[in-house]
Amino acid sequence: MQNIRNIAIIAHVDHGKTTLVDKILHTCSLFRDNQETGELILDNNDLERERGITIVSKNVSVNYKGTKINIIDTPGHADFGGEVERVLKMADGVLLLVDAFEGPMPQTRFVTQKALALGLKPIVVINKVDKENCRPDEVHEKVFELFFNLEATEEQLDFPTIYGSSKQGWMSTDYTQKTEDILPLLDAVIEHIPAPPVSEGTLQMQITSLDFSKFVGRIAIGRIARGTVTENQPVTLMKKDGKLVRSRIKELYTFEGLGRIRVESVKAGDICAVVGIDGFDIGDTIADFENPEALPVMHIDEPTMNMLFTINNSPFFGKEGKFVTSRHLIERLEKEMEKNLALKVEPTASNDSYLVFGRGILHLSVLIETMRREGYELQVGQPQVIIKEIDGVKCEPIETLIVDVPAETAGKVIELATMRKGELLIMEPKGDLQHLEFEIPSRGIIGLRNSVLTATAGEAIMAHRFKSYEPWKGEISQRSAGVLVSMDKGSSTAYRIDKLQDRGIFFVDPGEEVYEGMIIGEHSRDSDLTVNITEGKQLTNFRTTSKDDATRIAPATKFSLEEAMEYIQSDEYVEVTPQSMRLRKIILRENERLVAAKKKS
Structure with missing residues (x-):
């Protein structure tokens, strides 16, 4: 061998x-x-x-x-x-x-x-x-x-x-x-490194990965734990739920360099790719046809966060995407679940919306980014951590947060983390940096990265990992500022943006298309403000000797997808299309938002 x-x-x-x-x-x-x-x-x-x-x-x-x-x-x-x-x-x-x-x-x-x-x-x-x-x-x-x-x-x-x-x-x-x-x-x-252990017995191979080819369909990848597998061999696919499916291996490949080569048989210990088996999932066992024996089922850690995925129903719906209906959305999410074991999808009361559970902001944003590049249009809600009840106590996920920062800005970082219920455990020098370790609720980490990078002029190095579920730490104040919301549909004008610059920071440039209810900036105060940025300057036929002052407009602030997901609040969506990303209020009309806010209070 x-x-x-x-x-x-x-x-x-x-x-x-x-x-x-x-x-x-x-x-x-x-x-x-x-x-x-x-x-x-x-x-x-x-x-x-x-x-x-x-x-x-x-x-x-x-x-x-x-x-x-x-x-x-x-x-x-x-x-x-x-x-x-x-x-x-x-x-x-x-x-x-x-x-x-x-x-x-x-x-x-x-x-x-x-x-x-x-x-x-x-x-x-x-x-x-x-x-x-x-x-x-x-x-x-x-x-x-x-x-x-x-x-x-x-x-x-x-x-x-x-x-x-x-x-x-x-x-x-x-x-x-x-x-x-x-x-x-x-x-x-x-x-x-030891050679793979080889035990006597019939065929056992656990599917630990999968690939897809438009010519042969889904391909199962895994390591052969026992026995030998050959082309055209009849096998039993042992599902995680105990169901047995009779099948036959059509083609067999091993990994050679960066690619795969077709072989007639593969012995125990090697990693191979199998073509011809239908209906398999990651964690299933390919076993002997007559005497099948299953390998232990894989255990994957549970997701810690969820987000609402819904169809795009904004006024700009369908302008850029190919896949825009709820059927397209659920089919794509089900396809993703086949290979992404840390992802779960649950239906909601609405036929157009689904709760998607994942490991964190980046995990979910990579899925959203992949979907937009494939031509999907969708909207996503504010990320929410998963709350559990353990022994009758309301518990939430707690993470270990590590931040390495220049010593002069360490105080600002500690203040930002403690405001979000973070507890400082370790503070020690590490080279020319200060090494800080916190225990902080997962809720507190959402949106923290931007604040920390701003406070440290981009010099902070942040990393975090899930630690455990612990009792609820209390309310955490989220975004400190309100937003500027468009009151009309049309193209934004330099004239109006210039006039409104003292009201806050804008997320749109002159000439961008906006609609009623779209978030176009951040308010300088903690309340939301509805403004009109589509109105042009009133022109007259009188000549004047004095020229208008040239408008000086600050560049628009542009978010990455993760930054947008961390920025929005519970009454807001991120609208994602193949070419654009917009922030919007869930309820677009201002008077309807006011009515909803009164009912809530």
């Missing part, structure tokens, strides 16, 4: 996972010398490249010294933890990347906890030792402390450590001795 190593690369966001995979692919001569590959080869969809993060895990393989190494590149952001949890099932060991300056971060703890619980063998890679102020020895101690706190076994605590720089393309067992390549890392993988 061919030597195989199955490894997952895990780390906090932006610690260099995908860059390291690039270097491994180049080192193992996967490309011609003159081939243009670019950087971040595995971040191959537009959203990943634009945001500089990994969203979906990827499988590749390389051959080194006669050993096939299957590599799983995983997302680093906490919102995509569901993706990490399921793909770790395919691995026997992990490469844990840690930044030589930042050390273990919240997501490092999360993914490490999952990997250690599955009994995976770790290799610690302390990356970016070329950075100024790096502290490899101190970070190594912090990683050991983290493993100890996560109750790692003695074997896991005896982890090998590799130092280096993914970007510069070198790895070494001693950070003071720079090498020419990353071969010491690959040698460590072969030496320390």
